Amino acid sequence: MSPRLYRGAKVAAEIAVPIAMLAGWQLWAVSADDPKFPRPTTILVEFRRLWLFSEFGTHVLPSLERIGIGFAIAVVLGIALGIPLGLSRIGRTAAMPHIEYWRAIPPPALLPISIVLLHSIGNVQKVSFIAFFCLFPVLLNTIDGVRGIEPTLVDTARSYRIPAHERIRRIVLPAALPQIVAGMRNSLSLAVIMMVLSEYFSSTSGIGYVLLNSKNTFQFLPMWAAIVLIGLLGYVLNLAFLLFERRALGWHRGWRATAPA
Amino acid sequence: MLEIRRLSKTYGTGPDAAHAIGDVSFTVDPGEFVCVVGPSGCGKTTLLKCIGGLLRPSAGEVVLRGRRVTEPPEEMALVFQEYSRSLMPWASVRGNVLLPLRHKQLSKRERESLVQEALGAVGLLRFIDRYPWQLSGGMQQRVAIARALAYQPSILLMDEPFASVDAQTRSDLEDLVLRLRHEFEMTVLFVTHDIDESVYLSDRIVVLTHAPTEVKEVVEVDLPRPRDQIATKELAEFAHLRAHVYRLIKREVSVPTPETSVPVSGTEV
Numbered sequence: 001m002s003p004r005l006y007r008g009a010k011v012a013a014e015i016a017v018p019i020a021m022l023a024g025w026q027l028w029a030v031s032a033d034d035p036k037f038p039r040p041t042t043i044l045v046e047f048r049r050l051w052l053f054s055e056f057g058t059h060v061l062p063s064l065e066r067i068g069i070g071f072a073i074a075v076v077l078g079i080a081l082g083i084p085l086g087l088s089r090i091g092r093t094a095a096m097p098h099i100e101y102w103r104a105i106p107p108p109a110l111l112p113i114s115i116v117l118l119h120s121i122g123n124v125q126k127v128s129f130i131a132f133f134c135l136f137p138v139l140l141n142t143i144d145g146v147r148g149i150e151p152t153l154v155d156t157a158r159s160y161r162i163p164a165h166e167r168i169r170r171i172v173l174p175a176a177l178p179q180i181v182a183g184m185r186n187s188l189s190l191a192v193i194m195m196v197l198s199e200y201f202s203s204t205s206g207i208g209y210v211l212l213n214s215k216n217t218f219q220f221l222p223m224w225a226a227i228v229l230i231g232l233l234g235y236v237l238n239l240a241f242l243l244f245e246r247r248a249l250g251w252h253r254g255w256r257a258t259a260p261a
Numbered sequence: 262m263l264e265i266r267r268l269s270k271t272y273g274t275g276p277d278a279a280h281a282i283g284d285v286s287f288t289v290d291p292g293e294f295v296c297v298v299g300p301s302g303c304g305k306t307t308l309l310k311c312i313g314g315l316l317r318p319s320a321g322e323v324v325l326r327g328r329r330v331t332e333p334p335e336e337m338a339l340v341f342q343e344y345s346r347s348l349m350p351w352a353s354v355r356g357n358v359l360l361p362l363r364h365k366q367l368s369k370r371e372r373e374s375l376v377q378e379a380l381g382a383v384g385l386l387r388f389i390d391r392y393p394w395q396l397s398g399g400m401q402q403r404v405a406i407a408r409a410l411a412y413q414p415s416i417l418l419m420d421e422p423f424a425s426v427d428a429q430t431r432s433d434l435e436d437l438v439l440r441l442r443h444e445f446e447m448t449v450l451f452v453t454h455d456i457d458e459s460v461y462l463s464d465r466i467v468v469l470t471h472a473p474t475e476v477k478e479v480v481e482v483d484l485p486r487p488r489d490q491i492a493t494k495e496l497a498e499f500a501h502l503r504a505h506v507y508r509l510i511k512r513e514v515s516v517p518t519p520e521t522s523v524p525v526s527g528t529e530v
Binding site for chain 2: 162
């Protein structure tokens with residue numbers, strides 16, 4: 001098979017399966033005629049009506065904002081805490097039980113208390129909730145990445161008397177970056193989950209709010225439209241992140257390909 | 262220039278303590294090329310790390326130009342054996358050579374000219390924008406050497422720098438180091454387990470014993486300079502010195518192993 005033909009076949013296979021599934025759903029929905037399971041074509045129309053763009057500003061933007069800010073806080077805090085903890089054994093001994101404890105708690109268990117504690121049903125509570133749970137993957141991966149630094153490189157930096165801030169900027173951070181970025185990717189998908197969850201309760205805006213509110217009022221069309229949007233959102237965010245990763249870690253792919261294990 | 266006085270290093274305490282270095286003293290004069298050889302596992306790297314200020318000796322001291330070494334001294338640069346580990350894979354060749362210069366009080370132009378000069382000296386100027394992992398092993402070690410040169414040390418410490426490259430590259434790198442040492446007027450302390458290499462390079466060879474390490478003998482090498490891979494190694498004096506160092510070390514090796522029982526040229530001990 002020629003490379004072009006092969007690529008064509010690959011793309012076709014990638015697209016063919018979802019199309020077949022949608023077609024199957026469509027056929028089944030037509031025959032079932034159940035309001036809980038509308039036809040994909042009807043959902044598509046609803047999707048356009050809701051999100052493109054009458055409710056975009058009122059519900060999609062707030063959700064994106066929460067994801068964006070919560071994720072950003074988690075990344076900054078995770079790296080800022082992870083580097084000193086990765087470098088300090090005593091720091092790790094002191095911090096790890098707490099990290100493991102809070103990480104073990106399922107997010108829904110903390111949702112009510114986050115509302116009480118933060119005296120807030122607005123963005124502060126939602127952003128904090130997202131940031132809190134997105135923190136752990138970044139934090140733990142940063143700690144791991146920093147610990148895994150090549151000792152020879154540390155000795156090299158010491159022997160050249162590289163000052164601490166330069167050492168962190170030029171050596172520690174780049175060395176840990178592949179792991180940090182892997183943690184960020186996990187956090188980003190968590191952020192979408194936490195966004196939906198946080199908007200289920202005491203909320204008046206957001207995609208999660210639309211989803212649950214539609215269900216509670218037996219409006220199954222907007223409910224489905226919200227589900228489709230959330231799926232797309234996660235997909236697109238992950239794709240965008242992969243592009244960022246490719247740019248930020250270009251050296252890593254090349255190096256791994258040549259490294260003798 | 263450099264004095265090692267009754268240096269010893271013990272890891273751990275009590276009955277589990279490991280005496281890596283027993284009692285080592287020797288000196289390196291300004292401009293001298295001194296090789297340290299010893300049987301495998303005799304603590305050569307530990308010794309070098311103590312000298313480089315990376316490890317604190319348990320007793321004794323290292324004195325560089327009259328000052329006791331307690332941390333890595335500014336006028337000393339260290340080249341490690343594992344070039345692939347001591348170079349930063351995320352930085353270009355330029356970035357790697359620049360690393361020890363960023364915190365020096367230099368202008369941007371001075372830094373760049375030091376980088377250029379150092380890379381020119383090792384013949385890698387045209388690879389300045391490559392990543393180190395895009396280069397061969399020998400070239401990567403030359404990047405590490407260039408980084409040390411750019412740092413402008415008065416003494417260069419090298420820890421088995423050519424142990425991971427092939428034989429041909431190794432002789433090229435040996436000649437490169439001899440030339441650079443001359444051009445940059447550096448003192449060199451070179452740890453190796455290759456006896457041929459030590460005789461070929463040095464003015465003096467410090468032969469070490471097994472751990473707990475002591476100095477077995479200091480061998481003067483008065484082979485004519487400049488050294489030449491063929492002509493120097495043809496000399497009767499070279500063969501004689503080589504055999505002498507070999508015997509010193511062989512007596513240290515209690516159980517002969519296949520690699521050490523036959524003295525072949527370039528044999529590692």
